[in-house]
Amino acid sequence: MKVSYLTLIKRYIPILLIGIAISFASCEKTAPPPPEEEELPGEEDEPGDQSAKNQKVNEWVTEQMRVYYYWNDEMPTDNNLDFGLTPPKFFETILNEDDRFSWIQKADELNEGMQGVSTSTGMNIMLFAYENDTKVFAVVKYIIPGSPADQVDLERGDIFTRVDGTEMTVGNYGDVLEPYSSGESFNITLATLEGNVLTTTDKIVTLTSAKVDEPSVHYHSIITSTNGKKVGYIFYNRFLNNKVDEVFDVFAEFKSAGISDLILDLRYNLGGGIAVSGALSALIMDDYNKENVFVKYNYNDRLNQEFDRAGQSRDERFYDLYPALSKNLPDNPSEDELIAAAEAIETKIKAANLNLPRVFVLATDNSASASELVIHNLAPYVNVIHIGGTTVGKNEGSITIEDERKPRQIDWAIQPIIVKLADKDGDGDYVNGLIPDEEIDEYEYLPLSPIGSKEDPLILTALRIIDPTEATASLAKQMSILRNQTRQADFGLVEAFKKRSIKPVPVLLDRYQVNPAIIDQLKVHR
16 A cells, blocks of 8 residues: 555645535526625734734634645735734635635534534524515424434425514524524424415424534435335435444445335435545445546646655555545554555445445535545446536645644635645546536425435436336325426426525535655645
């Protein structure tokens, strides 16, 4: 095994694939955007001591960005920067106009997010406008298993029109949903949708807020088609390197059951670790070979030159990804320890590999980053049938950079884009998103069907290809009726809310592949 394929990356700034959703039109009609948001408290320019603290943080941020940032040679010169701004405002001033995904965040919050932990009710929603784009209702997209929302028996497809007693409109929904956006407790008033008639009920559900540790696998099942084909289904919502065992367990179950096909549901998966995306791909493919290249990297000129000078490849095989998935490696592992970690993961891959010549991937405009990497980089090896919508178009990777001094002197961390991604053939041109083979818009089918249900339009589309007898005339008619009802009711997806509400999802990768000699050459302030 080559120990240092990503040798430029310090142990404390592992490469990540981060997903952030960018809105694309997915309905015939959309509601008007909400009024412009006011500046957040605490982001005003501050005099005196605070300005000096800001300068210290911003100088540190600039130093890191000039080394690692993909567009580092296009950053403004120091004399054109205002180092007294608050870190979030300052960070915006140094980002390239082509950068949609880099961000800055308090370090502790970002590190929790890396492990799939966040403070919330565990409910994820979408909004629709109705009554001539004057009022708004919310539809539950999914509930995180084990979360407060799960404990009160909310389900995908549930609808509500009021929050804390206030009815949502296109003019106030941003303020009304502030507790939801901020991860606080609130209550909702449920509604029903019968045909195209929306009715608010008197049922109120109270949602508490808590630290939610999201699993990567929300749901899985084995679906038996009309003709008896066994189809594995997995709703995979986070590419969490630290929870790869969830994936191994599900695939081992699928293999034991002898499934003939797989439906991989990534419709809301905004990304995560490259390592687990490689492992997931390896578990699917036929003729799997650990030596095959999964991903190629292109950094900024300075980092590329350092790779070349050290004789280090910028290609990464499946096998090279596996140490990042180990939970038992020390901080500074030896080559033997890295090899042992990779071999342990390789053993699990072989034991659960499904050896499939094709896979059905459900992906939408809420699918990004590692989700797209699986679709795009698995395609040279396997027939990938993409069902749903055009994806976000994030062909870039980022790293977490934080202050490792003890005690920490900088309490912010940055998540800059540092690399462009490509498949084994060097193709990575999907900045405008991946176009589906079968285009299906679930927003046109209300109420939403349960996750894993045959009635779900994306799943049904896959099953009709797997087993053409699956789509009975009555079911097809039912789907058509649902679609027509939604259109006739003139419901419009509120795109502005989708843009603002979907947040990045960071996950660790390759924290153990280190080459101190190259790092010393870069002279990065720690």
